[in-house]
Amino acid sequence: MEYVLLALVLIPVLVCPLFMLLPSQYPQLTRYVAALTGGVLFGLSLLVFVVYQFDGGAGLRYELQWDWLENVGFLGENGITFYLGVDGIGAPLVLLNGVVILAAVFVSWNITHRTKDFFVLLFLLVSGVYGVFVSQDLFFFFFWYEVAVLPMYLLIAVWGSSSHFGTFTRTKEYGAMKLTMMLVAGSVLIFIGIFALFVEAGAGTFDMTEIRRVGEEGGIDEDFQKWCFPLFMVGFGVLAGMWPLHTWSPDGHVAAPTGVSMLHAGVLMKLGAFGILRVGIMLLPEGADFWAPVLMTLGVTGALYGAVSALTQTDLKYMVGYSSVSHMGYVLMGLASMNEIGVNGAVLQMFAHGVMTALMFTNVGAVYDQAHIRDMTQFGGLAKQMPRHSAFFTIAGLSSLGLPGLAGFVAEFHIFVGVFKAGYWWAGGLGILAAAITATYILRMLARAYFGPANEKWADLKEMRIGEQFSAALLIAMILFMGLWPMPFIDRISQTVETIPGIN
């Protein structure tokens, strides 16, 4: 099984040279290879997720540790190792990545400009995401983290679109540049934090399990934890869309092509939250405990602020973008609750938000590809021409507003309970209020664009492509899976969460 993890990380990298060798006059061939790769990745991810349950024992499994650098200079035994392994938090997120990449390939079927390059960058990004989810060595964790972030720049700048919004314009170059700069700025903080932590632990290794062991033995000073945790909280927080460092996200969505938006909101933002959990909370529990009220405040602010901002957006992608900010706010609230229910909820929400936002962007893309606008006020009664598309969008929206039976409810409910249990009743109440506001903007959009009298101008729109329908069906299957039968997810997540120090 450990080689499955290795395969997940390496297949997307190794497929890149293959893409380059394919003849560019047959873009269809490239797409088939991409679809095949996506299918393999999805299959292997599902395998990891399923098998994890049957291989007993809590914590890290399928470990694979190869030396890379040791006993040189400041590095001691096992200084830097290529160390893979998956735990109960990683397993669902690996599955999430597999689902989203497969869906994104089918949604990106209509990319005609430099098709090969597009898929090279897309899979490079995916490999970085897998790497982060399964790396147990801080050095490689950071390496994969950067690999996941940087292809985004080209994907948006080359294949994106610029938009004019009356009073202001957002070019794709602007979106790409801002996204990259902000994320890299976050990376700087993380980089500083990683080195500080390395020195403080004094074990001469970047092995996270080793650092955690040192920490549990009291080897990491409490004062150190208190000043180091914010580096990770803010550094990873940028990628998690933490208020007020979230503006790269909606603007990035507006500029990005559909498939890239799906990965961006579906998995990339999860890396930030995952980083806070994996590096921040797991390695610096006392620091996390100290800063939890701040993280809670930022989380609930983001949840409300994103929802309120989404209310008056007329551009579909801005609406979904701000809704992502809002939902990632819930993730941060769950993490900040620092109890098992809330942190479970946060991880559930990472998965739930990943699939439902990917579904939302699939749908936004389906209408934008044909109409070339995303202004919901210009539409009306689209359900007539595009009944399936409307149904899919409605399901995504309902999951987003927390309808029981769909993934969003399971996740949000755990978060709210956890937050109340941690004593932040005000944050819990505001979070539930934000869910009601979510209902308002989702239904407002549906009523405006999809229901009501048909707008004759769009009479010739067609149903979404069959590939997009497949992607949507896959994502909906995941939403229903988690919404109706959450125990497979919770089993895995809680096994690991209950072992995290500082989580009660």
Added chain:
Amino acid sequence: MGMEQAWLIPAIPAVAFVFLLFAGAYLPRRGDFVAILAIGAAFLLLFPVLIDLLDKAEGTDYTAGVKSWEWVQFGDFEINIGFYVDPITIVMLAVVTLVALLVQVYSVAYMHGEPRYGWYFTVMCLFAASMLTLVLADNLLLMYAAWEGVGFCSFLLIGFYWEKRSAAEAAKKAFITTRIGDVGFLIGIIMLWEKAGTFNIQEIIAFAEGGGYDSTYLTAAVLFLFMGAVGKSGQFPLHVWLPDAMEGPTPVSALIHAATMVVAGVYMVARMLPVFEVADAIALDLVMLAGLITVVISSLMGLAATDIKRVIAYSTLNSLGLMFIALGSGSVTAAMLYLFVHGFFKALLFLGAGSVIHATHKQEIDELGGLARKMPTTAITFGIGTLAMIGIIPLSGFWAKDEVLIFAEEEQNLIVYLIILASLVITGLYMARLFIRMFLFESRDPESYSHAHEGGPLITVPLMILGVLAVIGGFVVLDEVGEALGFAGGFGQFVLEAGHPHEYEFHADTAIISTVLAAGGAALGWFLWQGRAETATRVRETFAPIAALFANRFYIDELYQFLINRVVLTLSAIVSWFDRNVVNDTGVDGSAGLTYFTGFELKFLQTGKIPNYALAISAGIIVLALVMIATQV
């Protein structure tokens, strides 16, 4: 078969829903018979469950049946999918399954030829499954899930004619308004869980009665719970969605917005009433107050409404208000009895209205009239519904209202009692108006009148069955009837198996007062609206401002719309502006701009001229030398 298998009651419609969703399009008649068979099976299953409950009863003490599965479990946190059967459940199940069955049969004729005929029955199955789950849920979280589920079905069905802008807006309004109440419901559930550590209703009740909650905390928690009921059951101030919900097909109004979903709030409070009673008295006072305000404003708004479905919708609000007054007075029996009979006579009124709309394609009160000659069955059954609604002895509505009045008289002060009595007159007035204007005298729209005719048996038979139930439904309250039906101790003791044994007493004075007032209201209605309704027109013109106030629903909808447009959306626009101009353009772009500016300024140092660099080097050396000297000295 018994109580243990009660979970089958919601499971059958749920399976039918999934089946219809995927296979409905390929079935003959779009699978409408599947929906009817499913709800029919649910109705029939009620009997073994009821018999089992009665068998296991010892005297008037009913042991409840429970069946539960684990849904989520980790650490000491668990959520179950559990089903619980007790007498309150049975009453509600009877209403839901029976009315749903009749409405489904009626829908076959009423919805015939609609473009989304199959979709209608599919959603109706989902509704039945959710509603029955709500009724049977043994824990608050499952109840909440089903509660949202019925709200979602209501959203789909109000928006059934989504091509109409008004229907799309009404659906949205209904969902969002009830959702605002649900914010409180969810907070309340979590608050109750936090101290008790369980979502199970019976355990929470036991915990509360054992004094586990701090009194203030519990009061806050139950008031949050009550918010959910206010939203769902259309109580003031969240009543605005229910009249608009009449945009949906009429059978939907009959089933969801009269007989079943809207009474879910009453049901929930009835279930949780022991907890409300442990909390401070203010909790039940607020329940009563919400009901009272709703009764008053809905009566007055009903007086001025001109759409026949809206008039009936206001009468529903009125009835729901009375149920909450009963609950606020601490009487589950009265509330559940009202709920029980209300399901029949209100569904009857809506289906009767549907029959008229189906025949004439008109639903404005001023475009109807004289239809009794063309549609005698509808007229007679509608008349029975009207009399039951205003509470004329011995129809079902009378017994229920009588129970409410008895409790209100005992528990509340005189002013409350008088207000309720006054509302009876107004109810009689506007219900009489509705009947007179629809069925009597001359038609005001000869064209639609000329081709109006009675519907087929699929329409008239459900009307007749409901008509019979509306006549006899109230008799269950008589202890002798209850015992004859197998409930030891009659309905009063059946519903409240523990705590407050209640034997029915006939209060002749209350009965006389209420009947006289209701009949007086109806007689006044006759006086005002007979013939060409000249008297009524004159009265309306005399009190034009007041009539306008009623017709405009006290401007409450306008006020909310104003608040949404001017406050909420403005706030949102400000936040969006802030996000773009302050957070992004100043904070983010500003720091980028500062970097650029610094770089731009610094680049002038790079002149490319050797003398400049030499000068800088020399200056640097001198400064360093001076520093060195200064530190050495």
